[in-house]
Amino acid sequence: QAKSKGKNNYQFYTDKDEKKAKRRLTMEVGLRRALEKEQFFLCYQPQVDIATNKVTGVESLLRWRDDQANIVSPFEFIPVLEDTGMITGVGEWVIRESCRQGVAWEAENLNLKVAVNISIRQLQVPGFVKQIETVLNETGFSANKLELELTENLLIEHIKDTSNTFHELHDLGIKLSIDDFGTGYSSMNYLKRLPFDTLKIDRAFIKDIMNDQDDAAIANAIITLAHSMDMEVVAEGVESSPQLGYLKQRHCDIYQGFLCSPPVNHHLISDLIANYPTSLIDSHSHSVS
Numbered sequence: 001q002a003k004s005k006g007k008n009n010y011q012f013y014t015d016k017d018e019k020k021a022k023r024r025l026t027m028e029v030g031l032r033r034a035l036e037k038e039q040f041f042l043c044y045q046p047q048v049d050i051a052t053n054k055v056t057g058v059e060s061l062l063r064w065r066d067d068q069a070n071i072v073s074p075f076e077f078i079p080v081l082e083d084t085g086m087i088t089g090v091g092e093w094v095i096r097e098s099c100r101q102g103v104a105w106e107a108e109n110l111n112l113k114v115a116v117n118i119s120i121r122q123l124q125v126p127g128f129v130k131q132i133e134t135v136l137n138e139t140g141f142s143a144n145k146l147e148l149e150l151t152e153n154l155l156i157e158h159i160k161d162t163s164n165t166f167h168e169l170h171d172l173g174i175k176l177s178i179d180d181f182g183t184g185y186s187s188m189n190y191l192k193r194l195p196f197d198t199l200k201i202d203r204a205f206i207k208d209i210m211n212d213q214d215d216a217a218i219a220n221a222i223i224t225l226a227h228s229m230d231m232e233v234v235a236e237g238v239e240s241s242p243q244l245g246y247l248k249q250r251h252c253d254i255y256q257g258f259l260c261s262p263p264v265n266h267h268l269i270s271d272l273i274a275n276y277p278t279s280l281i282d283s284h285s286h287s288v289s
């Protein structure tokens with residue numbers, strides 16, 4: 001009986017693996033034509049200056065509407081783009097579209113910084129810096145309003161082959177940001193060697209910041225670290241006003257999260273800024289646990 005159970009389990013996993021492999025292959029095939037079919041689009045999530053409660057920038061987040069008109073999560077399709085090398089072309093489109101939108105907002109008198117997620121694979125392509133320069137020239141967006149976000153994990157592995165690229169980008173005036181900070185490897189040596197401007201506290205530490213002392217301690221340490229190295233600090237995934245109140249008290253610079261807005265269409269960014277409430281911080285927030 002144990003044997004047949006084991007066999008069933010085995011069967012169960014192979015079926016699941018096969019399903020996953022099929023799904024992946026279908027995605028890969030779909031993604032190959034997604035750019036030309038104009039199935040990619042960007043959503044934007046506001047970044048709010050905590051001290052002034054002003055929206056000072058946005059983060060661009062990529063979406064894919066597949067052939068069945070399903071919106072696929074980047075958690076699913078970004079790894080496929082990275083493994084197949086397609087991220088290079090799609091990533092360039094994301095940068096260009098983000099800069100173009102940044103200039104379109106300027107025409108509406110909205111002065112917004114635009115943060116774009118970048119895969120390490122993009123940085124490894126020779127001519128990446130030139131590519132960005134070309135996009136900036138062609139769109140007319142200022143380098144110092146463009147921020148590139150990179151996750152920590154692969155940075156350390158590739159510090160040698162990407163260090164020059166980071167310095168060249170920095171020299172152009174482009175801002176560099178470390179995404180999901182605190183979740184990757186704990187070596188922080190690269191902070192000293194690479195010209196980063198911003199640390200983003202991963203939302204895993206923000207979620208229970210009001211109740212979990214360890215999470216609060218880590219968030220506080222990241223804020224202190226960032227400020228002592230002259231970097232800005234952004235809190236990701238802020239969903240409640242007590243969380244925001246806490247971060248304000250700790251002098252965190254910027255926040256992003258559902259409390260202000262989820263990622264939305266560019267029109268809604270303009271509307272949101274026009275109608276933005278003066279304060280999302282509940283003055284009683286500290287007395288509520």
Ligand code: C2E
Pocket residue numbers: 045060061062063073074075078094117118119149179180203236237238239256257258259262263
């Ligand atoms: P990320 O860069 O860390 O982006 C933040 C993610 O958290 C976004 O998920 C956003 O929708 C979500 N989020 C924001 N505020 C809240 C909140 O208050 N609560 C909760 N629960 N979630 C919140 P999204 O848009 O699904 O993106 C997932 C990841 O995909 C991004 O994480 C980023 O690593 C990657 N990604 C997205 N667009 C691109 C892109 O153009 N290029 C690359 N290379 N990666 C991208």
Ligand code: MG
Pocket residue numbers: 059117149179
């Ligand atoms: Mg990001």
Ligand code: MG
Pocket residue numbers: 179180200202236
């Ligand atoms: Mg993040």
Ligand code: MG
Pocket residue numbers: 180202203
């Ligand atoms: Mg994240």
